[in-house]
Amino acid sequence: MSASRPLMWRSAVMWLLPSALALAAGAVVVLAFAPFGWYPFAVLGLALFYHLIRSAAPRAAAFRGWLFGLGLFAAGVFWIRISLNEFGNLPAPIANGLMLVFVAAMALYYALAAWLIRRLQPPADGPQWVGPLLVLPSVWVLLEWLRGWLFTGFPWLLVGNAQINALPLIGAPLAGLAPVLGVHGLSLAVALSAGLVWCLVRDRRRAGWSRSAALAVLTFTLAVIWLGSALLARVEWTQPRGEPLSVSVLQGNVEQALKWEPDGLLPTLEVYLELTRRHLHSDVIVWPETAIPDFLHQVQGVLIEPLAETARAEGAEVVIGVPVMEDREHYYNGLISLGSAADHYYKRHLVPFGEFLPFKAQLSPLIDWFQVPMSDFSRGQAERPLLQVGSHAVGVSICYEDVFPQEVRQALPDAAYLINVSNDAWFGDSLAPHQHLEFARLRALENGRPLVRATNSGISAIIDHRGRVIDALPLFVRAGLVAEIQPRSGSTPFSRFGSLPTLLAAALMLLAAVVLSRRRQLWVGR
Numbered sequence: 001m002s003a004s005r006p007l008m009w010r011s012a013v014m015w016l017l018p019s020a021l022a023l024a025a026g027a028v029v030v031l032a033f034a035p036f037g038w039y040p041f042a043v044l045g046l047a048l049f050y051h052l053i054r055s056a057a058p059r060a061a062a063f064r065g066w067l068f069g070l071g072l073f074a075a076g077v078f079w080i081r082i083s084l085n086e087f088g089n090l091p092a093p094i095a096n097g098l099m100l101v102f103v104a105a106m107a108l109y110y111a112l113a114a115w116l117i118r119r120l121q122p123p124a125d126g127p128q129w130v131g132p133l134l135v136l137p138s139v140w141v142l143l144e145w146l147r148g149w150l151f152t153g154f155p156w157l158l159v160g161n162a163q164i165n166a167l168p169l170i171g172a173p174l175a176g177l178a179p180v181l182g183v184h185g186l187s188l189a190v191a192l193s194a195g196l197v198w199c200l201v202r203d204r205r206r207a208g209w210s211r212s213a214a215l216a217v218l219t220f221t222l223a224v225i226w227l228g229s230a231l232l233a234r235v236e237w238t239q240p241r242g243e244p245l246s247v248s249v250l251q252g253n254v255e256q257a258l259k260w261e262p263d264g265l266l267p268t269l270e271v272y273l274e275l276t277r278r279h280l281h282s283d284v285i286v287w288p289e290t291a292i293p294d295f296l297h298q299v300q301g302v303l304i305e306p307l308a309e310t311a312r313a314e315g316a317e318v319v320i321g322v323p324v325m326e327d328r329e330h331y332y333n334g335l336i337s338l339g340s341a342a343d344h345y346y347k348r349h350l351v352p353f354g355e356f357l358p359f360k361a362q363l364s365p366l367i368d369w370f371q372v373p374m375s376d377f378s379r380g381q382a383e384r385p386l387l388q389v390g391s392h393a394v395g396v397s398i399c400y401e402d403v404f405p406q407e408v409r410q411a412l413p414d415a416a417y418l419i420n421v422s423n424d425a426w427f428g429d430s431l432a433p434h435q436h437l438e439f440a441r442l443r444a445l446e447n448g449r450p451l452v453r454a455t456n457s458g459i460s461a462i463i464d465h466r467g468r469v470i471d472a473l474p475l476f477v478r479a480g481l482v483a484e485i486q487p488r489s490g491s492t493p494f495s496r497f498g499s500l501p502t503l504l505a506a507a508l509m510l511l512a513a514v515v516l517s518r519r520r521q522l523w524v525g526r
Contacts, residue, residue, distance in 0.1 A: 022052050022064040026071025026110070033076065033157060034434035037165030039172065046159065046194035047201075050136050053114045054121055065114025069107025076157045077103065079430035087256055087426055106147075106154065113143045120510075122517045130516050132195030138509035140191040141184055145503060148404065152352055155403050156435070160186025164442050164467050173226045175467065176233030178445045179492035182405050185502040189225055196222045238448035238465060238490040241416055245392075247462060247485050248279035249286050249454040253478040256425040256457070259293050268293055269303060275480045276307070280314040282482055284389060286454040289321040289333070289399050289421040296324045296334065308338040317341070317390040321398065321421045321454075323377075330378040335387060335396055335421060343388040346380025347398040349407060384410045392416040392487055395449065399423060403436075405499065408443045412495035416487035418444060418451040425457040433459045433475060441467040448492045450485040 029045035031038045049068050053061035080102060085095035120135045122128065140159075148155035160183040163174040177185050200218050252271045258264045272291055279285050292299055299322075311318045317339035324334035324346065332346035333355060347355075355377045385407065387396045395411025399422040402408060408418070420440050424433040437459045444451035445467030453461045458475035462483040470483045493501075 018052050018056070018060075018064055019067055021048065022067040023071040025049050025052070026068040026073075027075040029072055029159065030075040030157070030431075032159065032162035032165075033431070034162075034165065034438040035431065037162070037167070039162045039165050039167070039174075042159040042162050042190050043193045043197060046136070046140070046191055047198045049110075049114070050117070050132055050194065050198055053118050054131055056118060058115055058118045061118035062111045062115040066104075066107045066111035068114070069110030070103060072110070072157060073103040073106045074100075076431065076435075077106075079427040079432040082428045082430060083426040086428065109143050109147050113139050116143075120513055120517065127516055129199060130513050132198045133192065134509045134513040134516070136195045137188050137191035138506040138513065141188045141502065141506040142510070144187050145184055145499065148406075152349070153404065155183075155405075156439075158183050158187055159190045160184060160188075161435075161439050161442055163190065164438060164445060171230070173230040173233075175445065176229040176231065176235075178442060178467070179235075179237045179448055179494055180232060181502045182409075182446050182494040182499050183442055184405075184499045184506075185494075188502055188506060189229065193222060193225060196225075233466075237492040238488040241487045241489040244484045244486045245283040245417075246281070246482060247284045247286070247452050248282040248480050248482045249452060249460045249462065249473070250275040250279070250288070250291075250480050251455060251458060251460040251473045251477060252288065252291065253457050253476055254425075256423075259425075259456075265294050269299075271478065273307075275478075276318065279480045279482060280310070280316050282316060284317045284319065284452070285311075286419060286421065286452050287318070287320040288454045288456045288460075289335075289423045290323060291320055291421075291456070292322040294323070295331065296322050296336070304336075304338065308342070311339040319387070319389060319394075319396075319419060319421075319454075321423075331376075332380055333377050333398055334380075335398060335419075337387055337389045340390050341388045345382060345385065345387045345396050345398075347377065347401060348380040348382060348385065349401045349404060350377055350379055351400050384414075386411050386414060387419070389419075394419050395447070396420070397443075402443050403439045405443060405446055405494075409447055409495050409498055412447050412449070413489065413491040415447075415449060416489070417485055418447065418449045420451060420453045421455070422453070423456040424459075425455075429475060433457075437461055437469075437472070441469065446492065446494045448490065448495070449488055452485065 025045045025048040028041050032042035052064050056064060081095045081099040084090045084098055085092050116139050117135050121131045144158050163186045164172055166172040174186055174189050177189055196218050250272055254268050254271060259268060272287055276285055307318060317337060319335060319337050322334055322336060323331055325331040335345045337343045385396050386393050393414045393416060395408060395415030395418045397408055397420045402420045424436055440451055440453050441463050444463045444465060448465050450465050451463040459472055460481060461472035462470045462485060464470055465488055471481055473479055473481050
């Protein structure tokens, strides 16, 4: 009995330690994203992820992968509970429970990734570099891509998004890949770098000439990826078009809890009209998402028409987020332009449960339970996300749409610049506004276009075509921001081809891994 007790403790530690490390590895990856911006943690986290699953039994690998995803999403998107509890009027235990259910479900992607990586791992006498250098990068990227569209998609915290942040002295080397391969190309570079780092650490245990040669090859490959990407950052993929524009973004900082109250309409309009009056000298003025908390037809005569006349008289263009009701059964999350041109765009990619209810006939009681205003929008049907603003066609996105790179690029090459309007007040003082700005910056860099971002409570910003923030308004400040942008023409490689080259490369890497592994042991459980 006494002899078995140390064995039991040892078995418990051997099970708990990898599980705890997997959970921690996922949480550590969050440090790569804004507001932290320590992007090397994405590489280190993935290297540890691979190390923890490569020799485990397939079921154990899947469990560790799920724990990795649990750590990533629990640390990275815990702010979902804020919208459910504080603005959805759900009791804190229920809001926290629903958030955990969502996090646990999203973590299943990483359970699947770990299971596949383990199943595709070559046998002990096979080429061991296949796992970290072919299987890990290919499976990782393909699963991130799958997460970006399955069940309407949730492409939040793709590791490529974090690579736009710059660190002192070394900058953001991999960001140079964004205009060429987009966020999935960046993720592929991160995962491949993680595999190379794992190989470098592992090969330290070798001795002799073979170890030195392997270390040299691995180091050279890693240097080519990072230095080559840094050189690509020097290329100008697009060209200036016409004269620069003076652009203003308005951040009303209207309290979310009061915005949709019946007596909140007039104070909200007064805030934005006053900010607009202060910025009529600008060429373009942008209001946030649903800045007008009422339907367009209700304010058409008293607000929109007089404002359009003022804008024309001052030579300004005004872009406003407003709900639009076309009939009693269909209303849209809209964006309209006023001034020398009048146009509209309706949001096409709606947030499940926040803007529309999946399986509405079966789940309609949830709408009343959540008590979220404007939670039954219809989907816009525009072929391309373009809005005519003055003499320029502009690529537009409303809130969540700017995290979908394939949708934003549909505006190219016609778009002279990009506009995103959002209302991140739903998520309070959390990581969400910082992460959302980070993803918007990457959309600007991918497409070689400046991006104007207006939000209700922050972070509003004006971003250049290289994804750099020209100026920004901090959270929970009521103000306007003015900066100059340069409209641009032309297309980046990513604007032309999207993520297809990266996905084809990942598929070929996966195929090569299958061919190089021993088929007789490929799908045999261990």
